[in-house]
Amino acid sequence: MIDYLKSPAKNEIEVTVFGPGYGESIAVHLGGGEWILIDSCIDPYTGESASGSYLDSIGVKPDKVRSIVASHWHDDHVRGISRLATKYPTADFVISAVFNDKEALAFLSAYNGESSSGLARGAKELFSVINTRDNVYPALHKSIILDDKFNDVSIKVTAFSPVPAAFAQSIAHLAHYLPKNGNSINNAPEIHPNLESIVVHIDLGDDAILLGSDLENHNKLGWTAIIDDNWSGKRVPATAYKVAHHGSYTGDTPNIWSKLLSPEPIACLTSYKLAGKYLPTDADKERVKENTQHAYIASGASRKPQMDKGQLKRLKDIATNITLLDTGFGAIRLRKKFNEKSWSIELFGAAQRL
């Protein structure tokens, strides 16, 4: 069990990025004791959503969480988010505006776990939240998620994505897996490229935080569209960045670093391991380090299989690339007072410098 010690002071802003090795979640203290949570992953020590366990451990009351954002429906970003939504009933629940569509919601309904499971867990989590809440708030490019004063400082939380042009593509992908009478019931695979994710920008006045979610690059539908846009391309550059898509080159473009971020920002990564795909790769790590000296990863632990030797030996007769999904859990915590320029960085559990 990680001891996170004390809560932030009311005049401190905080970004904590959690990673169990497969997945991520983020807790942001906006000041004045108020929080916003982005995505959800499981803390293996508590079996609960990592950000919920974290807020419990530092004594945050449920009514202090203002919003919960589910950046997209993939399992590694929403595990436990339905419990988070129950735990913080007064928080607004924000989802990608791609789901402000009947076909996209039919996709969630179809893969809500009644008839299928496995890879549909992410769909099940989101369905569960929407089904039990009275109101849900779809976010798209330029949506204002929060605009308020916290401890006398104006904070504006906005969505940089998804851009409307990406909707048709994302909905078409989801619609492809809609059930048809007579077709076999399978699980719902993740759909790539990911252009539906909500990228969150937190404007602190003279500084900003950019949370890149899993958005991938595309000239008209992804990162380049955001950067080229007159509104999002000219926001306050961020000094803290949750690197998009687990550091993958598909979620990166040099203009993110040159136009949306300040020089030498703090970069926080989480890892992803599935389907023979390990992110970040060594090349990804090098690329991130070329852009900043201040890069950290929440879960840098071993990917070695974790099972009985006899079982592993037998499984190796049939399978290759056998990789543990949920490796060491860790967290990267950034804090600073509103009038300070530089962040203090604390690493917990398996988190380490890149």
Place this chain on the structure above:
Amino acid sequence: MNVSNSSDINLESSVFKGNDSTDKLQAVIAGFRPIEITRETTIKDEYDNSFNITHTNKKNKYEPPVQGIWSPAIADSTPLQIWEGTVINVNNDDKVMNVLLEAKLDQVPRHSASIDLEWVSDQDKDLLVPGAVFYLTLFKRTKRGSIENSQELRFRRRPSWSKAQVDRIEKTAEVLLAKMKTLPRAE
């Protein structure tokens, strides 16, 4: 963190009427008959001996049996592990399927892996799509002092979506859509 596990498997099959629990277990594994599994897991924190979580997980059924799976060749074999796999994607160039593996015996964490398509039987080839579910069972058999290993990879034939299900999904989607509210947008 240490994880200990005790599994108590209760078999309720109207199809297989074996006499001892090992035979029944094998029948279940081979045919995926309906069973109930109660699994109790205790998670101990190595940093804090007083911190334990006990989690009880009950699973009431497997999917219906897969035809022709009960094979005399594995009748006296012991299952080492049963993995429930989900196909994440199929790489036809490398002739592998990338899969997510979840152990059905013991408390083994989730893994991902790549499996050669040659392990997929001809009769299951039509089921090989992203999202398809299969069972990979690793058997061990001791015969006259020597150990023989065998394995079986079978895809689950899943039921089809019914018209009633499709209609219900559409109606549910309409209910969910009515809950969507609008956030303000920046100028």
